[in-house]
Amino acid sequence: MRTYLSERLSRLPESETIxxxxxxxxLQSQGVDIINLSVGEPDFPTPLHIKEAGKQAIDxxxxxxxxxxxxxxxxxxxxxKFKRDNDLTYTPSQIVVSTGGKQAxxxxxYSLVDEGDxxxxxxxxxxxxxxxxxxxxxxxxxxxxxxxxxFKITPEQLEETITPRTKVLLxxxxxxxxxxxxxxxxxxxxxxxxxxxxxxxxxxxEIYEYINYEDKHHTLASFPGMQERVVIVNGVSKGYAMxxxxxxxxxxxxxxxxxxxxxxGQYTSGTSTISQKAALAAINGPQDDxxxxxxxxxRRRDLVVKLANEIPGLKNNNPEGAFYLFPDISSFFGKxxxxxxxxxxxxxxxxLLEEVHVATVTGTAFGCDTCIRFSYASSDEILREAMKRIxxxxxxxx
Numbered sequence: 001m002r003t004y005l006s007e008r009l010s011r012l013p014e015s016e017t018i019x020x021x022x023x024x025x026x027l028q029s030q031g032v033d034i035i036n037l038s039v040g041e042p043d044f045p046t047p048l049h050i051k052e053a054g055k056q057a058i059d060x061x062x063x064x065x066x067x068x069x070x071x072x073x074x075x076x077x078x079x080x081k082f083k084r085d086n087d088l089t090y091t092p093s094q095i096v097v098s099t100g101g102k103q104a105x106x107x108x109x110y111s112l113v114d115e116g117d118x119x120x121x122x123x124x125x126x127x128x129x130x131x132x133x134x135x136x137x138x139x140x141x142x143x144x145x146x147x148x149x150x151f152k153i154t155p156e157q158l159e160e161t162i163t164p165r166t167k168v169l170l171x172x173x174x175x176x177x178x179x180x181x182x183x184x185x186x187x188x189x190x191x192x193x194x195x196x197x198x199x200x201x202x203x204x205x206e207i208y209e210y211i212n213y214e215d216k217h218h219t220l221a222s223f224p225g226m227q228e229r230v231v232i233v234n235g236v237s238k239g240y241a242m243x244x245x246x247x248x249x250x251x252x253x254x255x256x257x258x259x260x261x262x263x264x265g266q267y268t269s270g271t272s273t274i275s276q277k278a279a280l281a282a283i284n285g286p287q288d289d290x291x292x293x294x295x296x297x298x299r300r301r302d303l304v305v306k307l308a309n310e311i312p313g314l315k316n317n318n319p320e321g322a323f324y325l326f327p328d329i330s331s332f333f334g335k336x337x338x339x340x341x342x343x344x345x346x347x348x349x350x351x352l353l354e355e356v357h358v359a360t361v362t363g364t365a366f367g368c369d370t371c372i373r374f375s376y377a378s379s380d381e382i383l384r385e386a387m388k389r390i391x392x393x394x395x396x397x398x
Contacts, residue, residue: 011134016127016365020349024359035386036359037374040176042241042323044296046278047289050240053281057274066270069261070097070249074276077283078249082232085209088221090251096260097279099271101207101235101248106132107260108203108231108250109168113138117167122153123367124326126176126205130367138167142367147328150317151178155189162193168201169194171220174208177366177373178326179301179319184218191223202230207248210239210290213298214320221251228253238322239290240282245275297323300376300383307387308374313394323377326363330370335397342397345369356393358386 017038028034057063069075075092082088098104105128113119115137121129123142130140143161145153158169171190173182182190194200202220209217221230235248250260304325308316315328332342337355342348345363349372352358363371376383 008135012131016346016362020346020353020359020362023350024353027353027357032357034353034357034359035378035382035389037376037378037386038359038361039375039377040324041243041377042238042293042297043377043379044241044289044293046241046245047282047285049285050242050278050282054245054274054278057277062273062277064273066273066276068265068270069257070095070271071273071276071280074280074283077280078251081283082251086217086219086222088219088227088251091254094254094257095249095251096257096264097247097249097271097276098260098264099248099268100246101205101233101237102128103264103268104235104248104250104260105203105205105233107263108233108252108256109133109138109170110136111256111259111263112168112201112203112231114167116165118163118165119168119170120158120161120166121170121367122172124151124175124178124363124371125170125367126172127365129170129172133170139165141166144368146368147315147317147326147371151175151180151326152182152186153190155193158190158193159196162197162200166197166200168203170203170205172205173218174212174319174321176208176322177324177361177363177371178317179322179324180317181212181215181320182218183215187218187220188223191220191226194220194229195225198229200229202226203233204230205233207233207235208238208322209234211294211297211323212321213294213301231256236279236282240279241289241293242275242278242282245272245278247271247275247279297376300378300380301325303380304374304376304383304387307384307391311387311391311394323375325374325376326366326368326371327374328370329363329372332394332397337396337398345372348372351397352390352393355396356389358389358393 075095113136133140231252237243313331361373
């Protein structure tokens with residue numbers, strides 16, 4: 001019956017992580033102690049005052065259909081957040097609230113990208129970017145940035161990649177999977193290139209904005225002439241440990257925001273009212289819990305990088321944001337253990353899972369087969385044990 005499925009669906013690649021997840025569950029069902037470093041979410045609970053706001057919304061019977069782009073008070077709060085945190089001025093009509101950052105991102109892509117349009121995607125990239133572009137009929141054009149450049153593209157690379165078919169640059173900072181953060185000067189260089197190509201728009205995924213260790217957050221929208229060409233995608237999932245609440249948002253030129261709202265109105269309408277009231281409390285309320293969480297992640301980052309640097313054969317950067325390490329593991333290609341030869345990042349991930357019982361994510365999922373992703377959203381004790389197992393497992397490869 002697969003022949004009756006839409007051609008559109010055939011554009012979707014198979015998930016690079018499904019087989020890994022299935023094997024991990026199989027081992028766990030057999031009683032194997034698996035340490036999971038593949039999870040892409042904070043391990044902290046949602047702060048109490050945010051949960052209380054959600055409960056209060058239920059008690060107040062705030063349970064009917066909301067406006068498609070979000071309740072007015074939340075859109076106003078998000079606009080104030082951009083002024084407070086980013087010195088950017090938006091009106092509530094330029095804000096659209098969606099069911100998670102992923103929907104906000106999809107809204108922006110589907111509103112801007114036509115059949116055959118090129119979308120520049122720096123690699124490594126978050127797993128869903130290429131599929132979303134392809135579903136919109138666009139063509140993802142990958143620009144590779146390796147560990148020696150801290151996984152960040154240069155202005156020269158951007159200039160060389162832009163063609164008359166280029167419609168969008170899709171950028172992510174702080175980055176999943178690398179933890180890399182574009183500095184002010186690095187973004188300035190990209191903005192100068194974009195200033196020479198006024199028909200190219202930017203979708204800037206800033207969902208990890210608050211998990212930034214070294215510098216204040218910077219955005220392409222802050223540079224002269226760029227705000228009217230940039231769609232900022234953000235949300236409450238990472239910075240407030242609210243992944244399950246499913247609330248993201250965009251800030252964009254009003255004509256793009258209006259298009260995203262019109263699109264969303266046809267396939268999901270408004271986001272959960274309970275989540276919107278909780279997000280309102282998160283954005284307007286005290287930020288102490290977020291700061292404590294970020295400090296914990298910073299400490300864990302330092303721990304994991306230190307331990308990773310002690311493992312022969314791993315090549316590591318020092319991630320400045322998010323909660324991931326993306327080491328280059330290519331030195332292990334061609335090595336073997338028990339008749340298992342490591343030919344690529346997926347082989348190494350399966351090896352670590354089956355031999356030392358640590359679950360990681362293959363770099364092929366992110367467009368970089370020479371690396372694998374560790375999440376350090378776990379306790380210090382778990383991280384120490386995981387890195388000990390990885391070190392022992394990698395030492396067996398000859």
